[in-house]
Amino acid sequence: MLQRFKVPKDDEVRVAHDALTETVTSIFEKMGVQADDAALGAEVLVATDLRGVETHGVSNMLRSYVEGYTAGTLNPRPDVKVVSDSPAIANVNADKGLAVILGPKAMEMAMEKARNVGVGVVTMSNAGHSGAIGHHAMLAAKNDMVGMVATSGGLLVVPTFGAEPRLGTNPIAIAAPARSEPFLLFDAATSAIAGNKLRLADRVGASMMPGWIAGLDGDPIMDEIKLPERGQYYQLPLGGTREQGSHKGYGFGIMAEVLSTMLTGDLPTMVEGSPGGSHHYFAAYNIEAFCDLEQFKDNMDQMLGTLKATKPAPGHDAVIYPGVSEHEEEAERRQNGIPLHKEVIEWFSDITAELSLPALRTM
Amino acid sequence: MLQRFKVPKDDEVRVAHDALTETVTSIFEKMGVQADDAALGAEVLVATDLRGVETHGVSNMLRSYVEGYTAGTLNPRPDVKVVSDSPAIANVNADKGLAVILGPKAMEMAMEKARNVGVGVVTMSNAGHSGAIGHHAMLAAKNDMVGMVATSGGLLVVPTFGAEPRLGTNPIAIAAPARSEPFLLFDAATSAIAGNKLRLADRVGASMMPGWIAGLDGDPIMDEIKLPERGQYYQLPLGGTREQGSHKGYGFGIMAEVLSTMLTGDLPTMVEGSPGGSHHYFAAYNIEAFCDLEQFKDNMDQMLGTLKATKPAPGHDAVIYPGVSEHEEEAERRQNGIPLHKEVIEWFSDITAELSLPALRTM
Numbered sequence: 001m002l003q004r005f006k007v008p009k010d011d012e013v014r015v016a017h018d019a020l021t022e023t024v025t026s027i028f029e030k031m032g033v034q035a036d037d038a039a040l041g042a043e044v045l046v047a048t049d050l051r052g053v054e055t056h057g058v059s060n061m062l063r064s065y066v067e068g069y070t071a072g073t074l075n076p077r078p079d080v081k082v083v084s085d086s087p088a089i090a091n092v093n094a095d096k097g098l099a100v101i102l103g104p105k106a107m108e109m110a111m112e113k114a115r116n117v118g119v120g121v122v123t124m125s126n127a128g129h130s131g132a133i134g135h136h137a138m139l140a141a142k143n144d145m146v147g148m149v150a151t152s153g154g155l156l157v158v159p160t161f162g163a164e165p166r167l168g169t170n171p172i173a174i175a176a177p178a179r180s181e182p183f184l185l186f187d188a189a190t191s192a193i194a195g196n197k198l199r200l201a202d203r204v205g206a207s208m209m210p211g212w213i214a215g216l217d218g219d220p221i222m223d224e225i226k227l228p229e230r231g232q233y234y235q236l237p238l239g240g241t242r243e244q245g246s247h248k249g250y251g252f253g254i255m256a257e258v259l260s261t262m263l264t265g266d267l268p269t270m271v272e273g274s275p276g277g278s279h280h281y282f283a284a285y286n287i288e289a290f291c292d293l294e295q296f297k298d299n300m301d302q303m304l305g306t307l308k309a310t311k312p313a314p315g316h317d318a319v320i321y322p323g324v325s326e327h328e329e330e331a332e333r334r335q336n337g338i339p340l341h342k343e344v345i346e347w348f349s350d351i352t353a354e355l356s357l358p359a360l361r362t363m
Numbered sequence: 364m365l366q367r368f369k370v371p372k373d374d375e376v377r378v379a380h381d382a383l384t385e386t387v388t389s390i391f392e393k394m395g396v397q398a399d400d401a402a403l404g405a406e407v408l409v410a411t412d413l414r415g416v417e418t419h420g421v422s423n424m425l426r427s428y429v430e431g432y433t434a435g436t437l438n439p440r441p442d443v444k445v446v447s448d449s450p451a452i453a454n455v456n457a458d459k460g461l462a463v464i465l466g467p468k469a470m471e472m473a474m475e476k477a478r479n480v481g482v483g484v485v486t487m488s489n490a491g492h493s494g495a496i497g498h499h500a501m502l503a504a505k506n507d508m509v510g511m512v513a514t515s516g517g518l519l520v521v522p523t524f525g526a527e528p529r530l531g532t533n534p535i536a537i538a539a540p541a542r543s544e545p546f547l548l549f550d551a552a553t554s555a556i557a558g559n560k561l562r563l564a565d566r567v568g569a570s571m572m573p574g575w576i577a578g579l580d581g582d583p584i585m586d587e588i589k590l591p592e593r594g595q596y597y598q599l600p601l602g603g604t605r606e607q608g609s610h611k612g613y614g615f616g617i618m619a620e621v622l623s624t625m626l627t628g629d630l631p632t633m634v635e636g637s638p639g640g641s642h643h644y645f646a647a648y649n650i651e652a653f654c655d656l657e658q659f660k661d662n663m664d665q666m667l668g669t670l671k672a673t674k675p676a677p678g679h680d681a682v683i684y685p686g687v688s689e690h691e692e693e694a695e696r697r698q699n700g701i702p703l704h705k706e707v708i709e710w711f712s713d714i715t716a717e718l719s720l721p722a723l724r725t726m
Contacts, residue, residue: 184621
């Protein structure tokens, strides 16, 4: 994550991951979520914070989930229905369940299919937010598979040359195991900047770089500016401008929409009459069905090691690959706690009081 | 395609697609390729030219294939071996066959699996170039499936912050059917600019935009310049610079490498001891297994129609989606012929003379 998005030292309060898990679990339970699901949801969110992906951990997301459960847009005890089922695929209706909790279950379903026939794909409609989709992809990697996840939903991103938002930030993630190197974990919005980063930018006062957002007329803003008020800008696809490849970011956004929304049989959010909500795609590739698993892991080590050994360009210390900084961050945060913005701590203080729960223990 | 890459009017010679198919077929046959395979290879290449994807049609590619067959790096009559096979996946060794010809066969294999179990994935090692992978993805779309293809190979692109090339331009493509709208067809290199576009730029004299290439020290070149001599620059990942999201382009490049190279059990090109060659990934999703096929097509029409109806930003006439300009180009070129650069016509003149073939008929 770029330095500009880190919680400023003066504003951070450290919280141990087990204390955070405890409080988040109890908040989920107060929302009506069953104990095992509450624990699973907390595990997913805190694991995300441990990896340093503040945008998708508790800071930005938990409060919106609490709002969703309170407003009834999220169902704490969903009756997930399998709409269609074949040996390699399933399409499920999530009954307004939070995909933070249902994601690991969908990936487990995909992995079971992959164990049987080589690859497994599960699509999910009528679902809440998935949290960081890289987490679900990583579950496959931890089970000797390659995991891939995509999500679509929301109207935030303009198409190349467009002046109306048509796509969500539609992220795509892939994870793969290695032997000794940190696992590959790539998880990126197909927009120039993740939607949640904008909220984070608001909180930490980070400025927008050229090509990240557009004015309401769709024209890419090519100066470094403060984030305008919500509703006063649109997001641009990865690439930013046509010359810099925004048509590719736009295309990857559509790819996520096809895999996660269209394959469920639903209309995408951009079309009037769409059921809305989030749609998700989970795929697991059973490495053993393709090739020798041990060889694959050795090969991954060699590839990832070679990437890290790349001579750096001037002004840079090192080359990394997706998953390295998350791995390092996790080791540090497991030991020293997760830095939360003091404003997030205040929210915890309010919500635990409101729900008659013990206060979040800080370090 | 940006205007800068079009063949300048003064330099173009129009050739009818059937005349081009005839000549390309006979060149493949002279290379030792069997008649039906030669016809298939010509069909794939000319279809790509018809779509306006000059970078991957006959202009740039055919001469390199001729070189490959002549040098023995390409096998005209490969004995393709299925290395591993499960109901949903297969991993095949292409025996140095050209994937322009083997791609449609691999996609057919993936589709057969998808018909049986919902999704089919075929990985391919020890292969030659695939041509435009969007073509193979489109075969699935024409068979009521979603097609996805990825390719890896070559050392052209530096990782973010890196000063040594580690990845090929590693394209990813997806295609999906609609009812009345042109089919979705997205096919993009994960580098800022496709490798073949550089050769095309050389031929038509197009300049490089900021963030497309880096100097040999890995530093992104942020001025608009003429393309340096081959060997005097590296390519940058989609995004160009870290601030503009090059870490995402880099990640998508690794995604292609994992799906197409690593799953075959091979080492990637970047690692010493790699077998080299191209590796390919073909996936077919049987729409009917997920949801109602007719509903899917209607939904696609609605999505694609909504994208086209997007209000354009200032200075732009229209918003399109991936596949629209290819569709329009094909209609025009079927009628008026394919514009080839006069330098390409000269090559055809030389090679047909050399192989004792009738000259390519121009319009």
